[in-house]
Amino acid sequence: MTLIERYIFRRALVSSAGSLASLALIVWIVQALSRIDIVKTSASAAGNIxxxxxxxxxxxAAGVVPFAVLLGSIQTLNAMNADSERAVISASGASITLVARPIVLLGFLGGLIMxxxxxxxxxxxxKAFYDGIRSVNVDTISVFLRPGAFEQIQSDLVISVxxxxxxxxxxxFIQDTRDPKLDLTYFAKEAAIVEQGNQSVLMLYDGQLHRKSRESGAISIIEFQxxxxDLSELRPDAGSDWTRSSELTTYQLLNPDLNDASIQQAPDRTIRELVNRFSTWLYCVAFAFWAVAVAGQPQTNRQASNAAMTLGLSGAVALQAxxxxxxxxxxxxPGLSILAxxxxxxxxxxxILLIRSGTxxxxxxxxxxxxxxPGRIIGAILRSGQRPGRSAGSGSR
Structure with missing residues (x-):
């Protein structure tokens, strides 16, 4: 790269890195705040969560990399226009390729990260995230359960505290309908989780167990002190669909276990995950080219730079949608894999066509x-509100 290209690349990289950190942090905080109640339990629980x-x-972070590249690139190009640097580059006889090359390189770098x-x-x-969620202990029970809410831990298991x-x-309160013959409902005034080796046992104190037969409808009530x-019952066995496709390596997705019940029940998940992993990085490159298309042309200080940012974000959101x-x-x-x-x-x-044509x-x-x-709509509303007043005034005279 030439000196000016390194200069543009460095500015765009710094701006994109700042945008990436900000966007990733905002999204992460939103996700983390949904489980912030765990901090009230204990320090170890807070560390686990x-x-x-x-x-x-x-x-x-990978999900927001394309937008970070877009924001950083447009911000850099707008700043160069505001400082008349872009106009000087154009006046020196350099083509838009000189500006586009470092921005596109940044897009490929973002795609490589993705x-x-x-x-x-x-x-x-x-996998580490879902393994933590699966380890049913006092921390993850607090993650799943909010006081007063009925949470569906599995398809046939509801718990409330x-x-x-x-x-x-x-x-x-526990409602367990996993048994095809019996519906079980547990009530307990208190409960505590006890770790016994590799097993987690939920000890219920001073409660009742209601057992209802699905065949006869008979109900039996058992009081207990x-x-x-057994909390291990909350962990599905290996044949269940608990393992998500996002936890599998690319090699496992390319060579799926055909005996896996989750793959047999929903083979499209594997295909969808593979297509996403191999295609999403292209959006990073597309957004880099789009940034050059909307903000790469030299502009005067009178031309609003925020129009490029608004247009860039609008087009990127539409494409991502x-x-x-x-x-x-x-x-x-059929055929959507290619369309992706x-x-x-x-x-x-x-x-590329827009950039090469100088549009x-x-x-x-x-x-x-x-x-x-928007300005025309507001002006029309204001004019329509003024007309009755002028008519009334002219009539009074």
Missing amino acids: LWIALMLLPNL LVIAHGIGPLAS GETNGGTIESL TYAF VGFIVASNVGKI FAVPLAAILVN NVSQLPIVQAIVDL
């Missing part, structure tokens, strides 16, 4: 009409 929440960070996370760090972090005070649970509920719709239906509709790659590739091609996207008539539309 913090570790589980940190395992969300790699995949969350590939590393998708095929390496992401599955490991996802009144309060959690450290290792003690008050007013516990102490009752042990189309890609999300396509990706969510991969495996369900075609959407970002088509966007890249269109952006200033933000100055296109249709874009200007959309930008001016």
Whole structure:
């Protein structure tokens, strides 16, 4: 790269890194706050839930990398226009390729980061996250259960608690309908989790067990002072669909275990995960080209730079929405696997054509009409509100 290209790349990289840190932190905080009640239990519980929440960070960061590249690139190009640097580059006879090359390189760098996370760090972090959720102990019970809420832990298992005070649970309710012959309902004034080796046992104190036969409808009520509920029952066996496709390595997805019940029941999940891992990085490159298309042309200080940012974000969100719709239906509709790659590739091609033709996207008539539309609507409303007043005034004279 030339000196000016290194300068543009460095500025765009710093801006994109700041945008990535901000976006990832915001998304992570939103996810972590949904489980912040665990901090009230104990310091060890808070440490465990913090570790589980940190395992969300790699995949969350990968999801916002394209937008970070877009924001950092547009911000850099806008700043160069504001400082007249872009105009000087253009006046020196350099083509837009000089500006586009470092931005596109940044897009490929972001795509490489996404590939590393998708095929390496992401599955490991996802597995660590769900393993933490599966380890049913006092921490994860607090994660799953909120006081007064009925939480569906599994498809046929509902648990609710009144309060959690450290290792003690008050007013516990469990409805277990996993047995095809019996419906079991547990009530307990108190409960505590006891670790016995590798097993977690939920000890229920001073409660009742209601057993209802599905065949006869007969109900039997058993009162108990102490009752042990094996928490290992909350962990599905190996044949269940508990393991998510996001936890599997790319090698496991390419060579699936055909005896796995989850793959037999929903084979489209494997296909969808593979397509996502191999296609999402293309959006990072597409967004880099889009940033050059909307903000790469030299502009005067009179031309609003925020129009490029607004247009860039609007186009990126629209493209990402189309890609999300396509990706969510991969495996369900034939041919969508190819379309998942075609959407970002088509966007890249269109952006290249816009850049090579020297089109200033933000100055296109249709874009200007959309930008001016709110002002026209407000002006029309104000004019319509003034007309009756002028008519009444002229009539009084």
